[in-house]
Amino acid sequence: MRTSTAHRRSSDTAASADAAAPRTSPSTPPAYAPVASLSEPASDSLFNLSLAKGLQVLCAFNAAHRSMTLAEIAQAAGMTKASAQRSVHTLQALGYIGKHPSTRRFVLLPRVVELGFNYLDAHPMISAAHTYLAQLARQSGETATLSEPAGTHMVYLAQVLTTQHIPVLTPVGTQVPLYASSCGRAYLSQLPGAQALALLQQAPMPPRTRATLTTVDAVMAQLAQCQQTGYATNCEELFLGDMGIAAPVFNARGVVVGAIHLAPPTSRWNMADAQQALAPLVIECARAVSQLLPAD
Numbered sequence: 001m002r003t004s005t006a007h008r009r010s011s012d013t014a015a016s017a018d019a020a021a022p023r024t025s026p027s028t029p030p031a032y033a034p035v036a037s038l039s040e041p042a043s044d045s046l047f048n049l050s051l052a053k054g055l056q057v058l059c060a061f062n063a064a065h066r067s068m069t070l071a072e073i074a075q076a077a078g079m080t081k082a083s084a085q086r087s088v089h090t091l092q093a094l095g096y097i098g099k100h101p102s103t104r105r106f107v108l109l110p111r112v113v114e115l116g117f118n119y120l121d122a123h124p125m126i127s128a129a130h131t132y133l134a135q136l137a138r139q140s141g142e143t144a145t146l147s148e149p150a151g152t153h154m155v156y157l158a159q160v161l162t163t164q165h166i167p168v169l170t171p172v173g174t175q176v177p178l179y180a181s182s183c184g185r186a187y188l189s190q191l192p193g194a195q196a197l198a199l200l201q202q203a204p205m206p207p208r209t210r211a212t213l214t215t216v217d218a219v220m221a222q223l224a225q226c227q228q229t230g231y232a233t234n235c236e237e238l239f240l241g242d243m244g245i246a247a248p249v250f251n252a253r254g255v256v257v258g259a260i261h262l263a264p265p266t267s268r269w270n271m272a273d274a275q276q277a278l279a280p281l282v283i284e285c286a287r288a289v290s291q292l293l294p295a296d
Contacts, residue, residue, distance in 0.1 A: 050087075053079055054091060057091060058091065058112065061108050094111075095111045096112050116173060125146065125157065125249065125289070126158045129289045132260075132285045132288045133146060133260070136282065137160040137162060140277075140281055142262045143159065143166060143262065144262055145158070146258060146289075152199055153177055154187065156171070157172060167242055177208075179214075180208055180212050180234065180238050182245055185234070185246065186226060187259050189223040189226035190248045208237060208238050231245055231275075243269065246259045246262075247259065247261075247285070248286060251296065257293065259286070
């Protein structure tokens with residue numbers, strides 16, 4: 001086993017043979033769509049639009065857009081070229097953006113990692129889970145991941161990789177939708193019904209593969225089943241060749257704060273065998289981590 005803080009899953013929407021090495025792909029579509037609206041809240045006098053634009057520029061880069069021209073950055077970040085130029089210049093001066101030596105296109109620099117690392121380094125759930133994730137990966141022979149909610153997605157916080165072949169690689173920082181992931185369903189299952197329903201209704205539910213459940217009623221049925229069994233599943237709904245078995249993680253007040261899941265591939269497991277052999281391990285790991293968490 002090896003501990004990894006990098007693991008990214010691609011969106012497989014068409015059947016294809018697994019490559020010898022794990023596939024990777026962006027978490028966002030390859031089109032240059034604005035990351036989000038940059039409109040300044042009319043009632044918020046403290047909102048710093050310049051800071052927001054700088055963050056938009058950083059968020060515009062992804063696996064599909066590792067390098068961009070100034071015009072491409074402006075389009076991806078949803079701002080004028082002049083605004084993008086000012087933001088890029090400032091980020092260059094601070095060491096977050098540079099230019100590729102050959103293409104002269106703009107790229108992110110390693111200092112960007114500091115922004116995410118500071119969050120992970122101080123996260124109590126990560127320090128509580130590390131030993132148990134390693135144990136879970138060792139016992140199961142599969143990749144074990146800790147995640148927490150972020151809006152309508154779950155974000156991967158920590159991970160221990162299997163030494164065996166995996167069909168898709170998903171680093172820490174990967175975001176997967178609540179509706180189609182085992183970790184998302186495990187989390188949703190422990191929320192009040194109205195809150196879970198509201199989260200499912202907030203975002204579109206496109207099919208990631210032919211197996212993806214794309215209706216609120218179908219996902220709510222899965223949540224009800226998770227409440228009875230203590231774990232949630234996902235069989236090739238996000239990525240072909242990949243399954244998920246997840247259990248919720250609670251803080252000391254009994255509030256659900258995340259999930260732990262295994263990702264057994266269909267090349268080594270069928271769902272029935274995975275549920276029988278792996279679900280008890282995942283539940284035990286999640287309970288152990290929950291016992292170590294503070295109240296907030």
